[in-house]
Amino acid sequence: MDTHLAKIQTARAIAPGIYDFTLSAPQLAKEARPGQFVHIRLPGHTLRRPISICSASAAEGTVRLVFAVRGEGTRALAAMGREETLDLLGPLGNSFDPESILSKCGSCRPEAGSACGDGAVCDPELARNKFASVHPEAGSACGDGDVCAPEKSRSADGRVMLVGGGIGVPPMLFLAQALHGDCIAVLGFRSAESAILAEEFRALGCDTRIATEDGSLGEKGFVTDCFPQSGISAIAACGPVPMLRAVASYAKARAIPCAVSLEARMACGVGACLGCACSLLREDGTAYYGHVCKDGPVFDAARVAWEGAQA
Ligand SMILES: Cc1cc2nc3c(=O)[nH]c(=O)nc-3n(C[C@H](O)[C@H](O)[C@H](O)COP(=O)(O)OP(=O)(O)OC[C@H]3O[C@@H](n4cnc5c(N)ncnc54)[C@H](O)[C@@H]3O)c2cc1C
Ligand code: FES
Secondary structure, eight states: OEEEEEEEEEEEEEETTEEEEEEEOHHHHHHOOTTOEEEEEOTTOSSOEEEEOOEEETTTTEEEEEEEOOSHHHHHHHTOOTTOEEEEEEEESOOOOHHHHHSHHHHSOOOTTOBOTTSSBOOHHHHHHTTSOOOOOTTSBOTTSOBOOHHHHHHHHOEEEEEEEGGGHHHHHHHHHHTTTOSEEEEEESSGGGOOSHHHHHHHTOEEEEEETTSSSSEESOGGGGOOSSOEEEEEEESOHHHHHHHHHHHHHTTOOEEEEOOOOOSSSSSSSOOSEEEEEOTTSOEEEEEHHHHOSEEEGGGBOGGGOOO
């Protein structure tokens, strides 16, 4: 995590009140992972504003941010234009892990203590908390005696489903790119007017389904109305809390691993001010406070105390 001075290469509105910026930031582009965010300093504002990385191209040295105008800070950001320079801190936070979402060890439950493909010892508990952070080599022996075969497990266990709601859609595009479009993308918006990025998911090859609250595009209703009843092996989601809660409940009912990206009001963005508390659950069900900026923003949906989550 570093400070970067990033020049705005392109800046355009893609829907009413929603802006799409491409920034020149070679080091950030190299380091960024899907789910991570940058903390942006804005002239005249003491506190930085957190915005997810919508995509990054190490080859082009660019990072893309898509954001909605909510208050003073995002209004000031939207007023900036080409050739202006942004002061960014990042990449911050943890990330969705595309490799383990697709790999056998992302969904199987190896015996604790068994040797994994990368020579590390499998720790299912750790793997589950971190949404399966163990990365065995394809073809290596796994804890359950099986041979790791990401391709095989993908077709055998079902498909990965990405769920984005409103301004929660941008970080899911970065994850869809990392998955090379091999996923179902379910995107929810208020109306056709606020629908963003859907064509880019389609262009990647994602099976893309859209729900709008007023029925002006795709299915009328919520993202959950577009969910398949079966055939899903893992879920990653970002959006408003009521949507994430519904996604978590769908995943729990079907025992599908599910990672969610949470939002919280942030100040420092690096775990120093304790301003972005979120209520989490230990394995024994007792609650404790974690911090979205430091421990997240990506969490195992089964470890979020949804009753206490801010809507
Ligand atoms: C990890 C993370 C990723 C995000 N990614 C995106 C994104 O990709 N696109 C996007 O449009 N928005 C995103 N947001 C929300 C975005 O940070 C807020 O909309 C923005 O900070 C609002 O600032 P403001 O000055 O316009 O609003 P104001 O209400 O004037 O903000 C006042 C203060 O509250 C904080 N704040 C207000 N709302 C939020 C919020 N929802 N989350 C965090 N802090 C808030 C601001 O940072 C500021 O310190 C993300 C938030 C988080 C936590
Ligand atoms: S914003 Fe300061 S601890 Fe998270």
